[in-house]
Amino acid sequence: MLLAVLFTNIEGNILVERFHGVPAEERLHWRSFLVKLGADNLRRAKSEELFVATHKSVYIVYTMLGDVSIFIVGKDEYDELTLSEVMCTIISSVKDVCGRTPTERLFLDKYGKICLCLDEIVWKGMLENTDKTRIRNLTRLKPPTDI
Known part of the structure; x- marks a missing residue:
């Protein structure tokens, strides 16, 4: 299960x-x-x-993306390898939404769209989508055409 996804600024x-x-x-x-x-x-x-870090039998993968830090915490089948795949998907989606590596201001300007992307990637603690094109289509709030 994916326990947490957090985004922070440089000050924490x-x-x-x-x-x-x-x-x-x-x-x-x-x-x-x-x-x-x-x-x-x-x-x-x-x-x-x-x-990569571990704490209390969970795995943590974290990184910087411009002015924003991203943390993902998972346990059981969501080990460091799976979390790194989730991280790459999140990074790709955030950069796609922002058009470039985000500053804190740009991140906050695109806050709603980023939250939609997160909801499409992770749903109720489970990895839902990793395909960048599908995530982009689903966040347009139009019904998917490939169902």
Whole structure:
């Protein structure tokens, strides 16, 4: 299961978060842990360079994309290899929506469309779509033609 997808800015403020199957009382712990993890390791990172960590029997894949940090937490069948595939899909979709590598301002300007893309990629903690073209078509809010 994909437990969490978080987007933060350089200062560690959360821009978007999606938790699945994580009790409300544990969410604060995960938020602070991931922000601290990013602050410690992403300071000198190149854009789109993937980092992997483990914590409490879960896998974490995280990266920088322009001014935005992305964190994905998964467990069981969602190991670091699967999470890196999810991360590549999210990066590709965000860059597609923004038209380039996003600044924080551009990310917030495209917030609604990015949330739609996230909903098409991850649904209720399960990986739903990885095809960039299908995600783009589904986020246009038109019915898909290939059903």
